[in-house]
Amino acid sequence: MASAASPSSLSLIPTTSSSTSRTRSAATALPTRFLRSPLRRLGFAGAAADPLVSAHVASKLRSLKSSGKPARGVASMAKKSVGDLTEADLKGKKVFVRADLNVPLDDAQKITDDTRIRAAVPTIKYLISKGAKVILSSHLGRPKGVTPKFSLAPLVPRLTELLGIEVVKADDCIGPDVEKLVASLPEGGVLLLENVRFYKEEEKNEPEFAKKLASLADLYVNDAFGTAHRAHASTEGVTKFLKPSVAGFLLQKELDYLVGAVSSPKRPFAAIVGGSKVSSKIGVIESLLEKCDILLLGGGMIFTFYKAQGLSVGSSLVEEDKLELATTLLAKAKAKGVSLLLPTDVIVADKFAPDANSKVVPASAIPDGWMGLDIGPDSVKTFNEALETTKTVIWNGPMGVFEFEKFAFGTESVAKKLAELSGKGVTTIIGGGDSVAAVEKVGVADVMSHISTGGGASLELLEGKELPGVIALDEVLVAV
Ligand SMILES: Nc1ncnc2c1ncn2[C@@H]1O[C@H](COP(=O)(O)OP(=O)(O)O)[C@@H](O)[C@H]1O
Ligand SMILES: O=C(OP(=O)(O)O)[C@H](O)COP(=O)(O)O
Numbered sequence: 001m002a003s004a005a006s007p008s009s010l011s012l013i014p015t016t017s018s019s020t021s022r023t024r025s026a027a028t029a030l031p032t033r034f035l036r037s038p039l040r041r042l043g044f045a046g047a048a049a050d051p052l053v054s055a056h057v058a059s060k061l062r063s064l065k066s067s068g069k070p071a072r073g074v075a076s077m078a079k080k081s082v083g084d085l086t087e088a089d090l091k092g093k094k095v096f097v098r099a100d101l102n103v104p105l106d107d108a109q110k111i112t113d114d115t116r117i118r119a120a121v122p123t124i125k126y127l128i129s130k131g132a133k134v135i136l137s138s139h140l141g142r143p144k145g146v147t148p149k150f151s152l153a154p155l156v157p158r159l160t161e162l163l164g165i166e167v168v169k170a171d172d173c174i175g176p177d178v179e180k181l182v183a184s185l186p187e188g189g190v191l192l193l194e195n196v197r198f199y200k201e202e203e204k205n206e207p208e209f210a211k212k213l214a215s216l217a218d219l220y221v222n223d224a225f226g227t228a229h230r231a232h233a234s235t236e237g238v239t240k241f242l243k244p245s246v247a248g249f250l251l252q253k254e255l256d257y258l259v260g261a262v263s264s265p266k267r268p269f270a271a272i273v274g275g276s277k278v279s280s281k282i283g284v285i286e287s288l289l290e291k292c293d294i295l296l297l298g299g300g301m302i303f304t305f306y307k308a309q310g311l312s313v314g315s316s317l318v319e320e321d322k323l324e325l326a327t328t329l330l331a332k333a334k335a336k337g338v339s340l341l342l343p344t345d346v347i348v349a350d351k352f353a354p355d356a357n358s359k360v361v362p363a364s365a366i367p368d369g370w371m372g373l374d375i376g377p378d379s380v381k382t383f384n385e386a387l388e389t390t391k392t393v394i395w396n397g398p399m400g401v402f403e404f405e406k407f408a409f410g411t412e413s414v415a416k417k418l419a420e421l422s423g424k425g426v427t428t429i430i431g432g433g434d435s436v437a438a439v440e441k442v443g444v445a446d447v448m449s450h451i452s453t454g455g456g457a458s459l460e461l462l463e464g465k466e467l468p469g470v471i472a473l474d475e476v477l478v479a480v
Helices: 044-049 055-067 115-129 153-163 176-183 200-204 207-214 249-263 282-289 302-308 320-336 377-388 409-423 434-442 455-462
Strands: 076-079 094-098 133-137 190-192 219-222 245-247 269-273 294-297 339-341 345-349 358-362 371-375 392-396 427-430 475-479
Touching: 076 249, 094 115, 115 133, 115 153, 115 249, 153 190, 200 207, 245 249, 249 392, 249 427, 249 455, 269 282, 269 377, 282 294, 282 320, 282 455, 294 377, 302 320, 302 371, 320 339, 339 377, 345 377, 371 377, 371 409, 377 409, 392 409, 392 455, 409 427, 409 434, 427 434
Parallel strands: 094 133, 094 219, 133 190, 219 245, 269 294, 269 392, 294 339, 392 427
Antiparallel strands: 076 475, 345 358, 345 371
16 A cells, blocks of 8 residues: 555445344244245145154144144245255165365366365265265366366365265266166265266256256255256256255255345344445345345445445446446435445555555545555444444455455455454354455455355345255245
């Protein structure tokens, strides 16, 4: 930074004093376990007849049914979990597990970040411990047909190490050779299928292909949260041919946080949204405005908000066609009693480069020819003070161009603040994408309550969209 920040008297912060005491409508006060929906006299008989419904739930179902009382408001449905399956359900059974093992590999085919493999381990270990035969499936990258550099072979040693058993790898994901390997799989064994996207039928969700995948197994577990927003054969199509189809532990945890904790948060609830453009975050901002008490905005999108308020933004990133939308979002926040905080100072650069000259300026005084690439120290202070009051925080999108050291200050400050809050018992949720990279760079990933393994999937969930890979799974009554 070349110069100190000038204190800004600019009022870009429409606040409300009563935001934290707003009452919630019943519609937003959803139960905390994931993806529940009001029971609305669902098909009890079908659910109770399922041998995999736990005895407790089945007995509650029966008493509810025989009482003849309306069920609305006293029970809810959740996606059935792999944890609902007992040893009796799993021993000797062939279980098709769809995981998202789409990890980054370097030029030497070495895994550079094994987070997604580690995240898949609890479900696989659980199945192994119950004597199941695990048929593990994933995609890697976006291959067009069979492409050796997208083979899952480099993952085998790490999986073997993490699971503590020799993982066998198939050279295909369907066909007679795979069937032979499945037939020789022992109880507690793991067979890794080859990249399911080597077949174009996967992304097209072709029923015949899904049927071939399904024919390998007796039941289905989807733990591929990062791919749950894709209606592909191995994430959605296969559920039509395999019963039960249940959620893995990772998928369940992601939903617990990104749906459960966000829908009925401990309050005050703050959302921090950054990233490059307003256009890519409109859905998230609109959805979070319905739920949060405080909304902090950063990243490239803030300049569209500034310009909408009549400020000069120099050569900062602006979406001219979103100026009206920015004004509408500010008005919406005010109407809903959400404290929406825009940064009051920014770090500007004379070019978009890591070695650019930089200085801190008030948001109201961005010089011509300079572009804002990060939020300034005054803003960080204000953001930190606002966050200090919270009990739940969700963060999606960096505060600046954190890939350049000079402009990583705002993003890293947020990461550090969330780590500190996490230590004090605040629920901290990192919603995928670049914010995860920032948290990892600062070395505070381990202390956060939840770090999503899916960028696109978490964004869709936060926008309030339904994920096809989740919708397709079986439901179970969880509480009466
Ligand atoms: N002020 C800014 N100007 C230009 N780009 C920015 C700015 N702030 C952040 N960015 C860029 O936004 C990108 C991330 O945006 P986005 O993809 O929307 O977020 P996420 O991946 O977290 O969902 C990063 O590459 C970052 O460099
Ligand atoms: O890496 C993934 O998504 P993400 O980059 O949005 O986190 C998933 O594996 C999904 O991959 P896809 O976007 O090629 O379907």
